[in-house]
Amino acid sequence: MKEQAVTLQIIKSGLLTLVQDGGRLGQQAFGLPTGGVMDRRAAATANWLTGQPEDYPVLEITLQGPEIQFDGSLQIAITGADLSPTIDEVPVANYQTLDVKEGQTLRFGAARSGCRAYLAIRGRWQIKEWLGSFSGLAVAGKYWPPGSRLEKDTRINIWPGEPLAARKLSSREQPHHSHELSVRVMEGPEVDWFPASAIQFFTSHAFTVGPDSNRMGYRLRENLPDYQPQLELISSGIVPGTIQVLPAGNPVVLLADAQTSGGYPRLGNVLSRDLDFLAQLVPGDRIRFVMV
Structure with missing residues (x-):
């Protein structure tokens, strides 16, 4: 049959x-x-x-x-x-x-x-x-x-496939979502474009996920202090996790559907393992960046 x-x-x-x-x-x-x-x-x-x-x-x-x-x-x-x-x-x-x-x-x-x-x-x-x-x-x-x-x-x-014996994860094994998250970041190629005060702010303050965030990226509300872009960057490769900084000084964390190249300075890159946690944030949630 x-x-x-x-x-x-x-x-x-x-x-x-x-x-x-x-x-x-x-x-x-x-x-x-x-x-x-x-x-x-x-x-x-x-x-x-x-x-x-x-x-x-x-x-x-x-x-x-x-x-x-x-x-x-x-x-x-x-x-x-x-x-x-x-x-x-x-x-x-x-x-x-x-x-x-x-x-x-x-x-x-x-x-x-x-x-x-x-x-x-x-x-x-x-x-x-x-x-x-x-x-x-x-x-x-x-x-x-x-x-x-x-x-x-x-x-x-x-x-349908053949029936499967039921499986289950215990509460201890399940991830638990928080409204504030710390993620690990490696330095980006243009990290030297940013003054020490901007780097210090980046690693010591929480950033808020903005309402215009989506599968392409999370646009963060806070601006880095003392950042005045003076150099022009030729469009360069970017990947999910790349952190670009817009001219106003606010970072954008690029995600799964982001473009493959961009012309904004790359301050850092979120470690791949931590991107899964970012995916569960909603606008208004906060991110802290830890340089590794």
Whole structure:
């Protein structure tokens, strides 16, 4: 008997729900960012809880989640931000394997902690690939590949895998999100462009995530003192974690969807391991930088 696909339908889209995976490698020379999941640990954990490869596609759900209806039985897991998930109005917990039955609806409510949740679903997804990745990327105001941003009435077919024995992370094993975070930073190529007073301020003060922050980067509100850019920088390579400083003196931490080159001085670079923690900050949260 041929295996039957299960269809999930988006009843409400939420704020921003994207298909994401490990990213689009090998395209940076052509100006395309790596992209991929913002919180790699959370996404990999969700896939482990459903028995999938760690870079397998997941749904990345930002702040306000969607409403999803299933026309068959599947195993799922939710990790990352606590967005008050329920199945048929019954609250369910993050960081465990969950069973969804035919006709049931998964909903997300208010964000209790964190910014981005990850929904993994056990099985083979029928979704479109673009340039070696399933990750949704905004290009000229449109998301590629088509269908990677989930809107109302979007449908995804999934062929279920063999049932998996339930898995769960204890509370002690789960990350706990804070409104103030310390991250480690290595010196950037243009660190000598900044006076000692600016460096001292950078490493001793907390910076606030601004409201115009997104998957491309976090624009921070505070300005570095005594910074007066006098040199002109030829556009140079940047990567997720690069900290550029704008002419006004405020730093920007570049993230997964950032451009691949830029012309602002690079004060430092956040260590790759710490980028996952940054992904869970919301506007108004604060960052402290520790030079290593």
